[in-house]
Amino acid sequence: MDFSTFTNQSPAHNDFRSDTFTTPTLSMVNSLATTSLGDAVYNEDDKTTQLEKKVAELTGKEAGLYCVSGTLSNQIAMRVNLFQPPYSILCDARAHVYVHEAGGMSTLTQAMPQTIMPKNGIHLTLEDDILPNFIPDDGEIHSAPTKLICLENTLHGMIFPIEEIKKISNFCKENDVKLHLDGARIWNASAETGISLKEYSMYFDSVSLCLSKTLGAPVGTVLVSDKKFILKANHFKKQNGGGIRQSGLLASMAIVAIDENFEKLKDTHKMAKELGELCESKGIILEHPVQTNFVFVDIAANKISPSKLIEISDKYGVKIYSGRVSFHYQISQDSFEKAKKVIVEAFDYAKEHPFEEVHNFKFYTAENK
Numbered sequence: 001m002d003f004s005t006f007t008n009q010s011p012a013h014n015d016f017r018s019d020t021f022t023t024p025t026l027s028m029v030n031s032l033a034t035t036s037l038g039d040a041v042y043n044e045d046d047k048t049t050q051l052e053k054k055v056a057e058l059t060g061k062e063a064g065l066y067c068v069s070g071t072l073s074n075q076i077a078m079r080v081n082l083f084q085p086p087y088s089i090l091c092d093a094r095a096h097v098y099v100h101e102a103g104g105m106s107t108l109t110q111a112m113p114q115t116i117m118p119k120n121g122i123h124l125t126l127e128d129d130i131l132p133n134f135i136p137d138d139g140e141i142h143s144a145p146t147k148l149i150c151l152e153n154t155l156h157g158m159i160f161p162i163e164e165i166k167k168i169s170n171f172c173k174e175n176d177v178k179l180h181l182d183g184a185r186i187w188n189a190s191a192e193t194g195i196s197l198k199e200y201s202m203y204f205d206s207v208s209l210c211l212s213k214t215l216g217a218p219v220g221t222v223l224v225s226d227k228k229f230i231l232k233a234n235h236f237k238k239q240n241g242g243g244i245r246q247s248g249l250l251a252s253m254a255i256v257a258i259d260e261n262f263e264k265l266k267d268t269h270k271m272a273k274e275l276g277e278l279c280e281s282k283g284i285i286l287e288h289p290v291q292t293n294f295v296f297v298d299i300a301a302n303k304i305s306p307s308k309l310i311e312i313s314d315k316y317g318v319k320i321y322s323g324r325v326s327f328h329y330q331i332s333q334d335s336f337e338k339a340k341k342v343i344v345e346a347f348d349y350a351k352e353h354p355f356e357e358v359h360n361f362k363f364y365t366a367e368n369k
């Protein structure tokens with residue numbers, strides 16, 4: 001058999017659009033030869049069970065549920081955390097569960113979203129953001145009480161401080177509010193801070209950990225919580241068409257991704273920080289501080305033309321099609337050097353030819369390719 005597709009440099013070596021663009025490695029594909037082939041909908045697949053147990057153990061939770069995507073995992077987690085409407089879900093105005101999950105928060109849970117832009121611009125705090133907006137369940141019939149708070153760590157690559165998580169968690173426990181973590185990239189937070197997944201997870205009722213983003217598995221997310229919660233989550237997973245039959249094939253590749261790639265994340269942070277420092281030295285305005293594997297170049301504030309950015313990017317043979325520059329473990333050194341040139345050249349061009357039109361530039365649109 002010809003395995004060159006998997007032994008050659010990954011086609012994602014020059015792709016900075018997202019850390020989801022990684023491709024399966026030879027060891028992932030090799031793991032398929034020894035995987036189990038049971039039906040996971042019938043709970044008969046050993047590899048899937050092994051993956052679910054592995055992530056549950058890593059996070060110190062009783063049980064895990066392998067889901068096909070982070071969106072499915074977040075959406076069913078929100079649903080299981082809630083009982084009878086009317087109620088509200090409070091989250092950061094930039095949270096994936098609100099902005100990028102096709103409105104599932106309202107249609108699937110019937111919740112009123114309470115979206116808040118943190119006062120500090122980075123993460124929600126109990127004092128400044130949650131207390132002034134919290135809606136108590138006190139019999140007042142005009143409002144929808146806050147029954148769930150969703151945090152995201154990392155959010156746009158920024159780390160949620162553990163001390164603040166503790167405060168919010170205590171508040172939730174005292175006020176009969178559930179706390180969910182969209183931990184799609186909790187791996188990055190843990191790799192950067194040295195705080196274990198277990199410690200991060202202990203403050204939450206449910207945690208969703210993606211495997212197909214920064215870790216590089218081709219498919220999937222594991223939702224963890226207690227056994228009762230996961231039983232109910234499995235019910236909603238099936239209802240949403242999320243049952244996967246021979247999911248051992250996917251689970252085995254995900255296990256390899258955890259075992260081989262978790263330790264590589266810090267290097268991706270180093271690259272991102274180097275680009276961030278270069279931007280600062282040139283006066284290129286960033287939207288956020290660079291703390292893990294993302295650099296958000298503020299293309300509106302820098303007056304960079306979106307189409308010019310794409311043109312320069314294509315000229316250098318790398319894919320930077322928005323202000324969000326993502327780093328993953330398959331980015332090559334050569335592509336990294338080119339990426340630096342793209343950003344500096346786009347910025348220098350903007351100084352001569354400032355783009356004054358309204359920016360409504362999103363990183364998920366078809367124009368971003």
Ligand SMILES: Cc1ncc(COP(=O)(O)O)c(C=O)c1O
Nearest residue numbers: 068069070071072096152182184
């Ligand atoms: C923070 C965060 N949560 C959840 C998701 C959803 O994951 P999926 O694309 O697997 O549905 C993403 C996807 O990029 C994400 O960035």
